[in-house]
Amino acid sequence: MRRTPVAILAVAGLAMTACSSGSDKKNDSSHSAAGVSTSGGADLTGAGATFPYPLYSRWVSEYAAATGVKINYQQIGSGGGIKQLQEQTVDFGASDAPMSDSEMVKAKGGAVFHIPSVVGLVAIAYNLPQVTQPLKLSGPIVADIFLGKITKWNDSRIAALNPGVTLPNSDILVVHRSEGSGTTYVFSDYLSAVSPTWKAGPGKGKELQWPVGLGERGNDGVAGRIKQTPGAVGYVEMAFVKQNRLSSALLQNPSGQFVAPSDEAATAAADAAIAKLPANSDYRISIVNSPGAGAYPISSLTYLLVYQHMTDAAKAKKLSDFIKWALTTGQKDASSLDYAPLPPSMIAKLTARADSVATGSAR
Amino acid sequence: MSEDVAPRIASRPTPALVPAEIEGASYGDRVYRWATTGFALVIPSLLLLIAWEVFRAGWPALKTFGLGFFTSSAWDPVNGNFGAAPAVFGTIVSSILALIIATPLAVGVAIFLSEFAPNWIRQPIAFFVDLLAAIPSVVYGLWGVLVLVPFIRAHVMPFVKDTLHLGDFPLFTGAAYGPSMFAAGCILAIMILPYISAVTREVLRAVPRSQREAALALGATRWEMIWDAVLPYARSGIVGGVILGLGRAIGETMAVTMVIGNRHELSASLFQPGYTMASLIANEFAEATNDLHISALMAVGAGLFLVTVIVNAIARWLVWRTARVGDGGT
Numbered sequence: 155m156r157r158t159p160v161a162i163l164a165v166a167g168l169a170m171t172a173c174s175s176g177s178d179k180k181n182d183s184s185h186s187a188a189g190v191s192t193s194g195g196a197d198l199t200g201a202g203a204t205f206p207y208p209l210y211s212r213w214v215s216e217y218a219a220a221t222g223v224k225i226n227y228q229q230i231g232s233g234g235g236i237k238q239l240q241e242q243t244v245d246f247g248a249s250d251a252p253m254s255d256s257e258m259v260k261a262k263g264g265a266v267f268h269i270p271s272v273v274g275l276v277a278i279a280y281n282l283p284q285v286t287q288p289l290k291l292s293g294p295i296v297a298d299i300f301l302g303k304i305t306k307w308n309d310s311r312i313a314a315l316n317p318g319v320t321l322p323n324s325d326i327l328v329v330h331r332s333e334g335s336g337t338t339y340v341f342s343d344y345l346s347a348v349s350p351t352w353k354a355g356p357g358k359g360k361e362l363q364w365p366v367g368l369g370e371r372g373n374d375g376v377a378g379r380i381k382q383t384p385g386a387v388g389y390v391e392m393a394f395v396k397q398n399r400l401s402s403a404l405l406q407n408p409s410g411q412f413v414a415p416s417d418e419a420a421t422a423a424a425d426a427a428i429a430k431l432p433a434n435s436d437y438r439i440s441i442v443n444s445p446g447a448g449a450y451p452i453s454s455l456t457y458l459l460v461y462q463h464m465t466d467a468a469k470a471k472k473l474s475d476f477i478k479w480a481l482t483t484g485q486k487d488a489s490s491l492d493y494a495p496l497p498p499s500m501i502a503k504l505t506a507r508a509d510s511v512a513t514g515s516a517r
Numbered sequence: 518m519s520e521d522v523a524p525r526i527a528s529r530p531t532p533a534l535v536p537a538e539i540e541g542a543s544y545g546d547r548v549y550r551w552a553t554t555g556f557a558l559v560i561p562s563l564l565l566l567i568a569w570e571v572f573r574a575g576w577p578a579l580k581t582f583g584l585g586f587f588t589s590s591a592w593d594p595v596n597g598n599f600g601a602a603p604a605v606f607g608t609i610v611s612s613i614l615a616l617i618i619a620t621p622l623a624v625g626v627a628i629f630l631s632e633f634a635p636n637w638i639r640q641p642i643a644f645f646v647d648l649l650a651a652i653p654s655v656v657y658g659l660w661g662v663l664v665l666v667p668f669i670r671a672h673v674m675p676f677v678k679d680t681l682h683l684g685d686f687p688l689f690t691g692a693a694y695g696p697s698m699f700a701a702g703c704i705l706a707i708m709i710l711p712y713i714s715a716v717t718r719e720v721l722r723a724v725p726r727s728q729r730e731a732a733l734a735l736g737a738t739r740w741e742m743i744w745d746a747v748l749p750y751a752r753s754g755i756v757g758g759v760i761l762g763l764g765r766a767i768g769e770t771m772a773v774t775m776v777i778g779n780r781h782e783l784s785a786s787l788f789q790p791g792y793t794m795a796s797l798i799a800n801e802f803a804e805a806t807n808d809l810h811i812s813a814l815m816a817v818g819a820g821l822f823l824v825t826v827i828v829n830a831i832a833r834w835l836v837w838r839t840a841r842v843g844d845g846g847t
C-alpha cells in the first residue's frame with residue numbers, strides 16, 4: 155500500500171510520455187488508473203509450469219525488491235497454466251511444452267507469444283552401486299531401454315559403449331512419471347527424435363502409454379524411487395539429480411560426443427538450435443538432439459506465455475518490463491538453481507519480442 | 518443401539534398430549550421442522566448432484582468407447598485411446614488382497630480383546646488398534662515408500678523367488694521393482710484393520726451372555742464356545758465390518774498411489790506394479806491433456822462411484838440384518 159502513490163505517478167508518467175510520443179503507445183492514456191486498481195496486492199499474476207518454479211519464485215522476489223512490482227506466480231502445472239491463460243484469468247502463463255495450434259486457437263485474448271525464459275535439461279539417472287564411472291548411453295539405446303527391448307544392464311549394446319566397465323547381470327527397472335508432465339514431454343520428444351520405433355509407438359506427449367516400468371508422482375517421486383532401488387533408471391530434471399546425489403548418464407549427441415548434463419551443455423544445445431531458426435520464428439521449437447558441439451541432447455526451453463495484445467496497457471508495460479529483466483538480469487540466477495541460461499544469441503531477439511507486447515493495441 | 522432407544526420412544530405420551538403441539542408454539546415448531554427437513558434433504562440431493570455431474574462429465578468417454586471402456590487396457594493419452602480395465606482390476610484385486618490379510622488379523626484381535634484379554638491390557642490394545650484409523654493416509658504412504666516397499670523388494674520378493682523358487686508361479690513373476698499390487702494390498706490391510714476390528718469387537722460384545730453360558734454348560738471348551746456359539750451369532754455383523762473395510766480399501770487413494778507403481782497393465786502377478794481407479798484419477802486429473810482424457814478420468818470416477826455405492830448398500834443391508842437377528846435373540 156505504501157507504494158500506491160508511486161505507482162500512480164509512474165502510471166501517469168507513462169501515460170503522458172505515451173501521449174506525447176504519440177507513435178505506438180496509443181492506448182495507454184485510457185488506462186492511466188488501471189495500474190493501481192489491481193486487487194489482492196499483486197501487480198501481475200501468472201500460473202503454470204512447476205519445473206521453472208524455483209527460478210521464477212526467486213525472480214519474483216528479486217524483481218519486487220528491485221522495482222516494487224509484485225508478481226504472483228502459482229505452480230499449477232503446464233496444462234493448468236495454458237488453460238488459465240486461455241481463459242484470461244492470469245496475466246501470463248508458463249509451460250514446459252509449447253502450446254499446440256489447437257490450444258492457440260482457444261486462447262480468448264488473441265495471439266499468444268511464446269517467450270523462452272530459461273533452458274532446462276533432463277538427465278537419465280540410474281542406480282548401479284557397482285558402477286563407479288559415469289555410464290555412456292546413446293539415444294537408440296535409451297529408447298530401447300524405455301521400450302522394454304533392452305532388459306538387462308549387461309546387454310551387449312550397453313557394454314559396447316562402456317568398455318572396461320563391469321555391468322551387473324540385473325534387470326533394468328524403468329521408472330517414469332505417473333502424471334502428465336513437461337519433463338515427460340521433453341523426454342519423449344527426445345526419444346521420438348532418436349528412435350523411429352518410439353515415434354510410431356508411445357510417441358510424444360505429456361503423458362504416454364509406457365511399454366515398461368512403473369510410474370511415480372513428480373520429479374521427486376521418480377528420483378526417490380531410483381535412489382532406493384538398485385537397477386533402476388529414469389529421467390528427472392537436473393536439479394533432482396543433484397539433490398538426491400544420483401548418477402546420471404553421459405549421452406551421445408549427433409556430433410558423436412558423450413556429453414554430461416550441465417548448464418553449459420544445455421545452453422550450447424539451445425544456441426545450436428537457435429542458429430537454424432528463421433528470423434520471425436515463434437519459438438515453438440524443440441531443441442532436443444541439437445547438433446552443436448558439446449550440446450546435451452535432452453535440453454528444452456521453458457516458456458512464458460503472454461498475449462501479444464493485452465487490454466490493460468499498464469499491465470502490458472509491467473509484464474514486458476519484467477520479461478526483459480528476466481531475460482537479462484534474471485539469467486544470472488539460472489545456473490545456481492540448476493537451470494541453464496539462454497544463449498546470448500537469443501536475448502536480443504526475445505527482448506524485441508517482449509517490447510512488442512507492451513505496444514500491442516487492445517483488440 | 519436401537520434396542521435402547523425403542524422402548525423409550527414407545528413409553529412417551531401420544532403426540533396429542535405433547536405440550537409442543539399447543540397452538541401458540543406451533544409456528545416455531547413448523548419452522549423448526551421444515552428447517553431440519555431441509556437440512557436432511559441437502560445431503561441426499563448433494564449426493565445425487567455429485568453422481569449426476571460425474572456421470573455427465575464422463576459421458577463423452579463412455580459414448581466414445583462404449584462398454585469397452587471397462588474392458589480395454591489401453592491408456593494412451595497421445596492417441597486419445599482410453600480403457601479402465603487395469604484400474605478396475607487393480608482396485609478389486611488390491612482391496613480383496615487387503616481383506617484376505619486384514620480379516621483374520623482384525624477378527625483375531627477382536628476375539629482376543631473381547632474374550633481373553635484381562636482388563637489392564639484390553640484398553641491399551643484397543644486404543645492402539647483404533648489409533649491406526651486416525652493416521653492420515655499420506656503418512657501410511659510415506660511409511661510404505663520408505664519402509665514397506667524396500668522391505669518387500671529386498672526381503673519378501675527374493676525370499677519368494679529364490680528361496681521358495683516360486684518365481685515362475687503366475688502370482689509372483691516379473692522383475693522385482695518393489696512397488697506392486699502386493700505392497701498396495703499390505704498397506705490397505707493395515708489401514709482397514711482398525712475398522713474391521715472395531716466393528717467386530719462391538720458385535721462380539723453384543724453377543725448375549727446366555728449364549729456363552731449355554732455353550733460352556735454343555736461342556737464346550739473356551740475355544741469351542743467362541744467358535745461354535747459366539748462367532749456364528751456374530752457372523753453377519755462381522756461380515757458387515759468386513760464390507761465396511763472393503764469400502765474403505767476401494768476408495769483409498771494417496772497411500773495406494775505411493776506404493777502400487779501406477780502402471781496400466783493387467784497382470785496376474787502380485788509382484789508387478791498396477792493401478793487403482795482412485796489413484797489413476799488422483800495422478801492424472803491435474804495435468805490431463807485434453808477433453809477426452811478428462812472425460813475418461815471422470816468415467817473412471819463414475820465407475821468408482823458405482824462400486825462404492827454397491828459396497829455401501831451391501832454393508833447397510835448386512836448391518837440391518839444383524840440388528841434384526843440381534844432383536845430376535847433377546
